[in-house]
Amino acid sequence: MAEPLASEARRQLFTDARSQNAWLDKPVSDIVLRELYDLTKWGPTSMNCSPMRLVFVRSPHARERLLEAVSPGNVAKVRTAPVVAIVAQDTRFYDRLPQLFPHRPESGKLFHDQPKLAEETGFRNSSLQGGYFILAARTLGLDCGPLSGFNAEAVNTLFFDGTPLRVNFLCCLGYGDPRGLFPRSPRLAFDEACRVI
Template sequence: MSISTSLPRVGAEARAALFTDARTTYAFADTPVDDATLTGIWELARWAPTAANLQPLRVLYVRTPEGKERLLPHLDEGNRPKSASAPVVAVLAVDNRFHEHIPRILPIRPQMKEYFEGDSAQRDSITSFNGPLQAGYFILAVRAFGLAAGPMGGFDAAGIDKEFFPDNDWHAVLVVNIGHPAGAPEFDRLPRLEHEHVIDWV
């Protein structure tokens, strides 16, 4: 008897929510996002693949007025109104001590903990590739929960690290505003490159 190895395929509605209809949001409605949703975003995003399952991404949710007061000065001036209007701002960071979790998350090769402990360049290689990869998964997870995401560069990473992560080895790599959009997008969606400009065949 043959066993099917076909994977499930999400429907058009899910593809639209994640990709074709989703838009970067710049202004947010004053609608709160609850803790269960924020936890659920990570519970979903954490299952996507990383090299050797090493998972270096960490998430700081900034949602209180006091937290915003600490965060906004470290953002570029043009980005501050966006984050001020968002009910939640996620600071995505990479943990340079990710290898301490290896015996639990990679039990088939626990010795890799010592390998990475002795090679900071290899740790940097893991975080520089897998951190942004996981950040992309995180944005899709936000969209999967029916929320809009506004990922931003334009911030003082060293300043955020000093303000929020002085006692560990987390380093900020992306800021993502999260919430429900305040009205329609400000402008029409910009075009994307068609397949003939991107795909080659061998």
């Protein structure tokens, strides 16, 4: 049985971590991006379906394309973050189930025959993996700025046209500049959000 993490680790992952709005001029290397994915991929998904796909936007050309699709309030964040991850889902994730779920290689047919189930499963599990992605980034000392202020249709056209990939959310990555932080917003108390029945 695993032991609870030390309070310092819990602070780094949750209580001290913040969604960043401004970034230090410090690059994120390819080695760190690979390490980030290699941690993220171990998070559980239903039937090990692993529908999340990532596009790391770093080049000036790709960044300018992405800026066409983001809301005005997110332009500065996307422009200045060392990397912006497009967290996407593969809508045909089930084609990989013979590889990812080998003890039931026929399971992909379940989703092929039920497109609504496939859509719900892909979105739910790519969102779940997106949460793992943020936590994995924090374990590596990276800061994150997840964004939902963008035109999904535009992102899909610009980056995924002709593919089964569809954007879920964007996540700026790098080393946050604390001068860009707002006061921390409140959270709901246990009794406001939870029931034990």
